[in-house]
Amino acid sequence: MGYICAKCKKKIREGLRCTYCGSRIILKERPNLSKEISTD
Numbered sequence: 001m002g003y004i005c006a007k008c009k010k011k012i013r014e015g016l017r018c019t020y021c022g023s024r025i026i027l028k029e030r031p032n033l034s035k036e037i038s039t040d
Helices: none
Strands: 003-005 026-028
Touching: none
Parallel strands: none
Antiparallel strands: 003 026
């Protein structure tokens, strides 16, 4: 699991700054899992 730059949308492994555009706005990559909740 890695991070995505909010400005250029490229994947980043680690660090506090995007290696492509230099932006410091980094988003954590999340899996697309849907959760099922019972409503009893």
